[in-house]
Amino acid sequence: MTAVSMPATKTRAAAPAERRGRRVRIGRIAAWAVLWLFVLITLxxxxxxxxxxxSNNRMLFSDPSSWLPVAPTLGGYERVFGLATLQEAQAQGGSGASIRFWLYLRNSVIVAAVITVGQVFFSAMAAYAFARLRWPGRDKVFFLFLTALMVPPIFIHLPNFELMKNLGLLNTFAGIVLPYLFMTPFAVFFLRQFFLNVSREVEEAAMIDGAGYxxxxFRLILPMSAAPIATLAILTYINSWNEYFWPLLVTDPTNDDVRVLTVALGLFKSQTPQGSPDWAGLMAATLVAALPVLLLFAAFGKRIVNSIQFSGLK
Amino acid sequence: MADTVSVPTPRPGAPAGRRRSPQARPHVRRDHRAALFFILPALLGFGVFYLWPTIRGVYLSFTDYSLLTPPAWSGVANYTKLIGDASFWRSLAVTLEYVVINIGVQTIVAIALAVLMHRLTRSSFLRGVLLLPYLVANVVVALVWYWMADYTLGVVNQFLGWIGFGPLGFFGEEHLVIPTIALVNVWRHMGYTALLIFAGLQAIPRSLYEAAAVDGSTEWRSFWRITLPLLRPVLAMVLVITVIGSFQIFDTVAVTTQGGPADASKVVYYYIFEKAFSQFDFGYASAMGVALIVILAGVSLFQLRLLRAGESDLS
Structure with missing residues (x-):
């Protein structure tokens, strides 16, 4: 900004400077235009x-490029939440098949919440041990944790699936949650970076007062790191909410007791009749599935942006 | 597994850690006991759900295993089969096409976005909006674009119609399906990648740009002479991360095309998934997993070498 206006204030030949000034202004306008174009593409x-x-699914074809909903109705949402009768649903181009959307929604909430609490808590404990305590093999174990980031998840999923099958945990919440409950290398790494920066003096003072680790x-480190822990919790919640592959593997297509929303959406699409899918209902469902993330983003957007910038730096 | 992850118990008698002043000992021992307490849950989770499956996966790749009977050692049979498996090489080629398009477009767009944000505004609102698609589930993104790119009713084809192009079967035609999926995921990841690059840009001193501007350099020249060279180490890391992620394309394919049409979008991940969970050939699927690890490690090393990631020109 200041850099760009600089040449104009330098007293060189007046005319070229002015010409350049105009060119810079046009350049800036063009740059803004490109940036807003991408915002538009994003939104x-x-x-x-x-x-x-x-829209009314039956009427979508009549005006595919209409900017506004075609024959506006809440029918799509009513079908998703099972509020529409069979006749109503079919009249608007839905299949009328009952989908237990509330159940999938509840399952997703449970899975994401349990994973978030467990993973953040246990990772914080581990991060503290890595950042603050001295023990033999510490750096080697930490290195081992980090190399785990290099192994493609599908490779680990195969034996983990075998394990869950042998333990009889297929189609259970435990099966979905367990592999993510205790740690992820990223969570440990993320929190360790913050714990390293907590002042040692406070800790030593507490120790002199006789406080154990x-x-x-619990009384010092966790409260002092509330901000990064909250950020990690938000990121973990979003990631668990969005996870598709592992819940797909450990749940049966014929048993939907613990099916999560992402898996249900994938099936929803493949189950709609060929030729005339219920696009309105499907979009209503995807929007509801995206809603928690959008709400979290509305509340904590800046924090999320900063944490990703931070992970880019380190 | 416990042997490899040396459990940090203080062994009485054995020389525990460094031998320093005798008074320090009880303190050190207390440290060890506390460390064990704090690290135990994570270590357990890591051992059971990361380390053990990795070792087990390598073992399974040398066996014939269908989940029903115990794995039977088969030596390198899976690997020799792999070399002769045309479907595997095809899936690798499909994945490579995806990665090249996805990373190529995404990196250029992300650099452009990052530089524009860096030079124009500090608005974290704008950065947030661009990040939004990354926070939404792959499944949601896939379904929305599947609808928008629909042959008859999709809005993308309506746009194309206005500028005089016939409707395209984005997800339905063999030569279009991979570019389509690649671009869908560019949409999801461009803001995220731009943000990582933006973080790198902030490390470049503004004074450099001011000095260049005083010397009469244009923005365009400054980009090529200052920004890009100084960004190289950050760019190398971002590329390694995004390329590894890109190779693991699965969700979008699974939700939209299931590998079709005619295997045109059957990427490596999907092929492994199919082998393991439709045909229950766990041994062979594991062997492909090992091959994937080797490929990823090779590609990452190559990138780091090529981009001299360890060195910085800023000194």
């Missing part, structure tokens, strides 16, 4: 989701 699909979900951790 448009979200709008289109909303527009389609509020657990007390220091």
């Amino acid at each position: 448009f699909p979200f709008y289109w989701m909303l527009r389609t979900s509020l 657990p007390r220091i951790f």
Whole structure:
């Protein structure tokens, strides 16, 4: 900004400077235009989701490029939440098949919440041990944790599936949650970076007062790191909410007791009749599935942005 | 597994850690006991769900295993089969096409976005909006674009119609399906990648740009002479991360095309998934997993070498 206006204030030949000034201004306008174009490209699909979900599926074909919902109705949402009768659903182009959307929604909430609490808590404990305590093999174990990031998840999923099968945990919450409950290398790494920066003096003062490590951790470290821990919790919740592959593997297509929303959406699409899918209903469902993330983003957007920038730096 | 992850118990008698002043000993021992307490849950989780499956996976790759009977050692049979398996090489080629398009477009767009944000505004609102698609589930992104790119009713084809192009079967035609999926995921990841690059840009001193501007350099020249060279180490890391991620394309394919049409979008991940969970050939699927690890490690090393990631020009 200042850099760009600099040459104009330098007293060189006046005329070329002015010409350059104008060129710079045009350049800046063009640059802004490009940036806003990308913002538009980013936001448009979200709008289109909303527009389609509020349309009457039967009437979509009549005006495919209408900017506003076609024959506006809440029918799509009613079908998703099972509020529409069979006749109503079929009249608007739905299949009328009952989907237990509330159940999938509840399952997703449970899975994401349990994983978030467990993973963040246990990872914080581990991060504290890596950042603050001295023990033999510490750096080697930490290195081992980090190399785990290099192994493609599908490779680990195969034996983990075998394990869950042998333990009889297929189609259970435990089967979905367990592999993510205790740690992920990223979570440990992320928190360790913050714990390294907590002042040692406070800790030593507490120790002189006779506080043991657990007390220091729970009463001092955790409260002092509330901000990064909250950030990690938000990221973990979003990631668990969005996870598709592992819940797909450990749940049976014929048993939907613990099916999560992402898996249900994948099936929802493949189960719709060929030729005339219920686009309005599908978009209503995807929007509801995206809603918690959108809400989290509305509340904590800046924090999420900063944490990703931070992970880019380290 | 316990042997490899040396459990940090203080062994009485054995020389525990460094031998320093005798008074320090009880303190050190207390440290060890506390460390064990804090690390135990994570270590357990890591051992059972990361380390053990990795070792087990390598073992399974040398066996014939269908989940029903115990794995039977088969030596390198899976690997010799792999070399002769045209479907595997095809899936690798499909994945490579995806990675090249996805990373190529995404990196250029992300650099452009990052530089524009860096030079124009500090608005974290704008950065947040661009990040939004990354926070939404792959499944949701896949379904929305599947709808928007629909042959008859999709809005993308309506746009194309206005500028005089016939409707395209984005997900339905063999030569279009991989570019389509690659671009869908560019949409999801461009803001995220831009943010990582933006973080790198902030490390470049602004004074450099000011000095260049005083010397009459244009923005365009400054980009090529200052920004890009100084960004190289960050760019190398971002590329390694995004390329590894890109190779693991699965969700979008699974939700939209299931590998079709005519295997045109059957990427490596999907092929492994199919072998393991439709045909229950766990041994062979594990062997392909090992091959994937080797490929990823090779590609990452190659990138780091090529981009001289360890060195910085800023000194």
